[in-house]
Every structure is written in C-alpha cells, then in structure tokens.
Amino acid sequence: MLQLQNFIGGQLVPPAADRYLPLLEPATGQVFGQVPDSDAADVEAAVQAAEAALPAWRALPAEERGRRLVRLAGLIEENLEPLARAESQDNGKPLRLARTLDIPRAASNFAFFGTAAGHFATEAHVQDGVAVNYTVRHPLGVVACISPWNLPLYLFTWKIAPALAVGCCVVAKPSELTPYTAFLLSELVQQAGLPAGVLNIVHGTGPRAGQALVEHPGIRAISFTGGTATGAHIARTAAPQFKKLSLELGGKNPNLIFADCDLADAVRTSVRSSFANQGQICLCGSRIFVERSIYEAFKTEFLAQVAALTVGDPLEEATHQGALVSEAHLQKVLRYIELAHEEGGRLLAGGQRVYLPGRCAGGYFLQPTVFEGLSPDCRVNQEEIFGPVVTLTPFDTEAEVLAWANGTDYGLSATLWTRDLHRAHRLAHQLHAGVVWVNTWLHRDLRTPFGGMKNSGVGREGGLEALRFFTEAQNVCLKL
Numbered sequence: 001m002l003q004l005q006n007f008i009g010g011q012l013v014p015p016a017a018d019r020y021l022p023l024l025e026p027a028t029g030q031v032f033g034q035v036p037d038s039d040a041a042d043v044e045a046a047v048q049a050a051e052a053a054l055p056a057w058r059a060l061p062a063e064e065r066g067r068r069l070v071r072l073a074g075l076i077e078e079n080l081e082p083l084a085r086a087e088s089q090d091n092g093k094p095l096r097l098a099r100t101l102d103i104p105r106a107a108s109n110f111a112f113f114g115t116a117a118g119h120f121a122t123e124a125h126v127q128d129g130v131a132v133n134y135t136v137r138h139p140l141g142v143v144a145c146i147s148p149w150n151l152p153l154y155l156f157t158w159k160i161a162p163a164l165a166v167g168c169c170v171v172a173k174p175s176e177l178t179p180y181t182a183f184l185l186s187e188l189v190q191q192a193g194l195p196a197g198v199l200n201i202v203h204g205t206g207p208r209a210g211q212a213l214v215e216h217p218g219i220r221a222i223s224f225t226g227g228t229a230t231g232a233h234i235a236r237t238a239a240p241q242f243k244k245l246s247l248e249l250g251g252k253n254p255n256l257i258f259a260d261c262d263l264a265d266a267v268r269t270s271v272r273s274s275f276a277n278q279g280q281i282c283l284c285g286s287r288i289f290v291e292r293s294i295y296e297a298f299k300t301e302f303l304a305q306v307a308a309l310t311v312g313d314p315l316e317e318a319t320h321q322g323a324l325v326s327e328a329h330l331q332k333v334l335r336y337i338e339l340a341h342e343e344g345g346r347l348l349a350g351g352q353r354v355y356l357p358g359r360c361a362g363g364y365f366l367q368p369t370v371f372e373g374l375s376p377d378c379r380v381n382q383e384e385i386f387g388p389v390v391t392l393t394p395f396d397t398e399a400e401v402l403a404w405a406n407g408t409d410y411g412l413s414a415t416l417w418t419r420d421l422h423r424a425h426r427l428a429h430q431l432h433a434g435v436v437w438v439n440t441w442l443h444r445d446l447r448t449p450f451g452g453m454k455n456s457g458v459g460r461e462g463g464l465e466a467l468r469f470f471t472e473a474q475n476v477c478l479k480l
C-alpha cells in the first residue's frame with residue numbers, strides 16, 4: 001500500500017513516532033494509502049534542517065534561486081498526468097479539473113515567483129541634498145506554510161514559491177486529507193536541484209503537526225489558508241511570539257446579477273462559480289442575487305444547466321461533479337440542506353446524496369443543490385457551507401442588494417454582472433470583498449493582491465504582496 005513520508009533535509013523519512021493515518025479516496029470511500037501522523041519531533045527536525053539550509057539559500061543570487069523554481073515548474077508540467085491523477089484520487093475532484101486547473105496552476109506558481117525573484121526591487125526615498133533612505137528587504141528566515149484540502153497542490157505551492165523566491169526556507173504542511181501531491185512534489189524538488197533543507201514537508205493533522213509548527217519559536221512567519229475558526233486559533237497562538245501572519249480564510253461570496261447583464265454569460269458562469277470543484281472553492285459564489293425583472297428567466301436557464309451537470313466517477317471525462325472530500329464534510333453539507341428546509345427554503349434542484357454503482361459505490365457524492373425563498377440573514381445565507389449548495393434571491397434596488405451582499409461576517413470575493421460601466425465601478429468600490437470580478441469569475445492574474453476582508457482573512461497574497469510578506473523591511477538612512 002502507498003505509504004507517504006515526510007520530506008526533511010532533502011530526504012524522504014518516516015515520522016519519528018512511526019504513526020500513520022489512513023488515506024481515503026473520496027470517490028470510493030476506500031483506504032488507498034497512509035500518511036505520516038507527525039508530531040513535534042518531526043517539526044523540530046524540519047525546522048532544524050531549514051535553519052541549517054538558510055544561510056546558503058539566502059546568499060544565493062535571486063536569479064539563481066529563481067532558476068531552480070522555474071526548473072521545478074517545468075518538472076510539474078512534465079508530470080502533469082500523474083500529478084493530476086493523484087490529486088483527483090486524493091480529493092475526489094474530476095480528473096479533468098485537476099489536469100486543467102490545479103496542476104497547471106501549481107506549475108505557474110513556481111514559474112511566476114521564480115521569474116519574479118529577479119525583478120523584486122526595493123525602494124529609495126531621496127530628500128534632495130539632505131538624505132537618502134533606502135529599504136533593504138531581508139528574508140524573514142524559516143517560515144511555515146499551511147494549506148487546506150480543496151485545491152491541494154495549487155494552494156500549497158502558492159505559498160511556498162514566494163517564500164523560497166525571496167530567500168526564506170520553508171516547513172510546509174499540506175492538509176492531512178489531501179497530502180498525496182505534496183508528497184510527489186518532494187521527489188520533484190530533489191530533481192530540480194533545490195538544496196537539502198530549503199523546502200521541508202511535514203505531514204499530519206492540524207492539532208498535532210500543525211500546532212507544533214505554529215508554536216515553534218524558530219518559525220518567523222505563518223502563511224495559512226483554511227477555515228476562519230482555525231485562522232483565529234492560529235492567530236491566538238502566534239500573537240504572543242510576534243510572528244508575521246497571512247491568513248486566507250473562509251467566504252460567503254455574493255453574485256450580483258443586474259438586468260442589463262449578458263444573461264447567457266451570467267448564467268453559464270454562475271453555474272461554474274456555484275459548482276466548480278463541488279462548490280469547494282473559497283471563491284465560489286454561494287448567494288446569487290438576481291434583479292427581479294430577469295429573475296424568472298435567470299432561474300429557468302440556471303436550473304436547466306444545473307440539471308445537465310453529471311455527478312460521477314471523477315476519472316470519467318463526462319463527469320462535471322466529483323466526490324466531496326470526506327464523509328464528515330458531506331454530512332456537514334447535508335445538515336445545511338436540512339437547515340435550508342427548516343428555514344423555509346424552497347428546493348429547486350438536488351438536495352440528495354448520490355449513490356453511484358460500481359467502483360464509486362462507497363463515495364461521497366451529492367447532487368448540485370439550489371434553494372430559493374431564504375432570507376438574506378438566515379444561517380444558510382450567512383454561514384460558509386463549502387459545498388454544492390447555492391441560494392437564489394430576487395432584488396429590487398442597488399442599495400438593497402449591496403446591503404445584502406455586504407451583510408455577512410465574510411468579505412473574500414464578489415461577482416458583479418452588469419453592462420453599466422458606472423455601476424460596475426461604483427458598486428465594486430462599495431463591496432466589502434478583497435476580490436471583485438465584473439462579468440467574469442475566477443479570472444486570475446498572479447500579480448494582483450489576493451485576500452479577504454473581515455473574517456475572510458488578514459493580509460494579501462499574490463505578486464509583490466507575497467514577496468514582501470516573506471521579508472523584513474529595514475530602512476537605511478544616509479545623510480548627504
């Protein structure tokens with residue numbers, strides 16, 4: 001049986017306590033491997049390896065560090081198929097999605113930050129004839145990168161790449177539910193010629209391995225993506241040690257669809273933003289507000305397209321909807337469906353667990369689910385479900401829909417559909433969301449700041465924001 005290992009000091013090593021957790025395939029419910037259940041001893045070894053590698057890594061010219069990362073990007077591209085298969089097996093997502101989104105994006109993350117390493121410049125502030133100030137950006141040192149299960153290799157590498165680019169060494173922990181591609185990355189890291197200890201990967205649960213990593217005094221910064229409650233816990237742990245924190249947390253994102261939009265595009269894209277990756281993307285729009293004059297037309301076409309989504313074996317080309325990540329997560333989403341009924345919602349589509357025949361008989365499948373008739377302040381419209389469940393709500397005025405869109409504790413992303421240029425800008429600026437898409441969704445440019453407002457997080461990833469995050473700015477003032 002497949003047995004994953006930690007990657008510490010350039011070697012694949014078993015966990016110190018020799019404890020493992022089962023690795024389940026969500027599409028079948030079957031155990032297909034084991035993942036280390038690491039603890040503080042493994043974290044200690046990884047931090048020590050990172051500290052030992054740090055002086056040489058930070059002393060390398062940025063272009064040289066960048067070259068290794070670009071090489072790693074190339075190796076990910078060469079291994080697209082096995083990586084995509086591993087991601088699909090581990091997470092339940094359609095193989096097609098892993099092939100076209102997750103793995104290519106993981107390669108792009110390393111290529112982007114690898115090339116950015118050579119462009120990263122610092123600022124100088126000249127006071128004419130008086131003084132010149134210039135900023136030195138020192139790599140922070142050894143940093144922790146902790147990622148969730150929904151876009152496993154995509155989000156794992158999104159954190160690691162900028163940290164390595166600026167000269168930090170990394171101890172990274174992927175989700176214990178989806179560690180397979182991070183393990184495969186270990187082998188590619190060796191081939192890419194990253195010196196031993198520059199990137200260390202420790203597998204295990206949040207409370208054991210994750211907590212030990214966050215608490216470790218050798219860790220100078222934590223880049224975390226995951227749930228809001230976990231983020232709050234990490235912030236409480238890290239604050240007394242004054243560790244730098246980047247927290248990318250949950251969302252409850254609105255789609256605002258106005259009558260003057262391109263309706264066909266708005267419907268097609270909203271189906272995708274509702275159900276891509278079984279609704280398990282932090283950027284999925286789960287509250288769909290539609291201007292009343294086009295509400296019925298939108299609803300009819302939306303439901304027709306939802307009915308055409310195939311729930312099936314993630315390995316089959318025709319499958320649009322794979323499995324949810326775990327039985328526990330499926331049960332959580334089913335409880336929200338019950339709650340939607342209790343809160344007075346009218347079920348328009350789905351709502352049931354799906355039992356597939358054959359290989360996938362034990363898998364965690366759910367129909368794409370649509371409700372209407374729920375008030376914007378009910379729990380279903382306030383709490384993050386993180387599954388294939390959305391609500392449709394008609395609105396009458398711009399002020400009303402803006403208040404509803406902003407009326408949650410979250411503020412990650414929002415999607416606006418209108419052809420009115422003035423309205424698009426006016427509303428975008430008033431939305432409490434770190435990312436606003438107008439007439440599109442999930443269109444990403446890796447140079448842009450990425451992150452959430454309110455309970456959706458602290459700090460921004462992407463481009464210069466990420467490079468700066470992993471550095472300590474120092475000002476040097478020279479009298480002229």
Ligand code: NAD
Binds near residue numbers: 149174207228233384
């Ligand atoms: P989670 O918070 O349960 O776990 C995320 C990671 O944190 C895992 O690796 C886990 O092992 C680790 N962890 C848990 N407890 C820890 C602790 N005490 N100390 C250190 N590490 C700990 O989240 P999840 O269920 O894996 O992911 C789903 C959540 O992630 C959703 O809320 C989703 O919105 C969010 N998410 C946010 C973004 C974003 O960019 N804002 C992107 C993807 C997912």
